[in-house]
Amino acid sequence: MARFGVLCCAVVLAVQLVSSLPVIPRADEVEDAKNALLMQREDLFQGDIAGIDMDNRNGILSPTKRWTNQKVPYVIDPKFTASQRAVVEVAIAQINNSTNVLLVLRTTETSYIFIQAGAVNTGCYSYVGRVGGRQIVNLQVPVPGYGTCITVGIAVHEITHAIGFYHEQSRTDRDNHVEINWNNINPNQRHNFNNYDEKTITHFGQPYDYDSVMHYGKYDFAIDRNVWTIRGKEPYEDTPIGQRRGLSPIDIAKMNAMYPIPKNPTTVAPTVQTDAPEPTN
Ligand SMILES: [Zn+2]
Numbered sequence: 145m146a147r148f149g150v151l152c153c154a155v156v157l158a159v160q161l162v163s164s165l166p167v168i169p170r171a172d173e174v175e176d177a178k179n180a181l182l183m184q185r186e187d188l189f190q191g192d193i194a195g196i197d198m199d200n201r202n203g204i205l206s207p208t209k210r211w212t213n214q215k216v217p218y219v220i221d222p223k224f225t226a227s228q229r230a231v232v233e234v235a236i237a238q239i240n241n242s243t244n245v246l247l248v249l250r251t252t253e254t255s256y257i258f259i260q261a262g263a264v265n266t267g268c269y270s271y272v273g274r275v276g277g278r279q280i281v282n283l284q285v286p287v288p289g290y291g292t293c294i295t296v297g298i299a300v301h302e303i304t305h306a307i308g309f310y311h312e313q314s315r316t317d318r319d320n321h322v323e324i325n326w327n328n329i330n331p332n333q334r335h336n337f338n339n340y341d342e343k344t345i346t347h348f349g350q351p352y353d354y355d356s357v358m359h360y361g362k363y364d365f366a367i368d369r370n371v372w373t374i375r376g377k378e379p380y381e382d383t384p385i386g387q388r389r390g391l392s393p394i395d396i397a398k399m400n401a402m403y404p405i406p407k408n409p410t411t412v413a414p415t416v417q418t419d420a421p422e423p424t425n
Pocket residue numbers: 183192193301305311
């Protein structure tokens with residue numbers, strides 16, 4: 145935890161250094177970089193994934209880790225302020241409105257996510273898939289100088305982990321699409337850029353997605369924060385990667401491949417009509 149604090153301070157310094165350069169980053173870029181740090185905890189797998197042994201990176205995503213009936217019961221920590229809670233609810237609504245997954249307020253379910261108002265230096269993190277019982281999705285609330293996890297994009301990212309997804313650049317085929325600047329990543333952080341074979345993860349036949357809400361940002365885990373660590377392969381080296389606005393069209397397609405049953409079959413399959421006469425045989 146202390147190391148994470150040092151990391152945060154280092155970034156504040158880095159941001160100040162950047163500010164003294166002729167090219168001044170936009171305020172939103174500085175904010176994004178500060179917030180992205182909260183997804184880079186040194187003690188968590190790939191910076192923001194809980195529940196995986198750091199020495200055992202074969203986080204197999206088995207069907208048993210999927211949510212029953214595509215429903216994810218949730219509880220929002222009462223410690224959030226009303227405005228923070230509203231941001232989390234927008235993230236939930238985005239997933240509910242665009243995918244087959246249904247996040248529902250928990251009643252008596254034993255397995256559910258608890259969206260926790262995280263204290264300073266706890267960062268943003270989640271488990272991957274249904275763990276069983278109460279599982280935390282941690283969102284650090286705003287603290288001056290430390291950034292925040294209370295943005296719609298970050299909340300969507302962490303909840304998407306809980307629904308069952310790893311990071312986009314973990315894909316088996318990622319080396320065809322991105323290059324990694326290993327020299328700008330601390331040796332003890334390089335494992336965060338591992339990718340996995342098809343026995344471990346699947347991309348459901350979808351194309352590689354620079355625009356995924358689950359992709360790392362270009363400067364994540366950088367030693368020199370002005371130098372990239374991951375970027376698109378030529379000719380895509382300047383393509384933005386790792387947006388934190390919300391689910392991309394490909395994110396949605398993959399979530400719907402994992403959870404294939406539409407929420408309301410009557411709207412998707414209009415041939416089913418409740419007022420039609422009973423078929424006769
Ligand atoms: Zn993540």
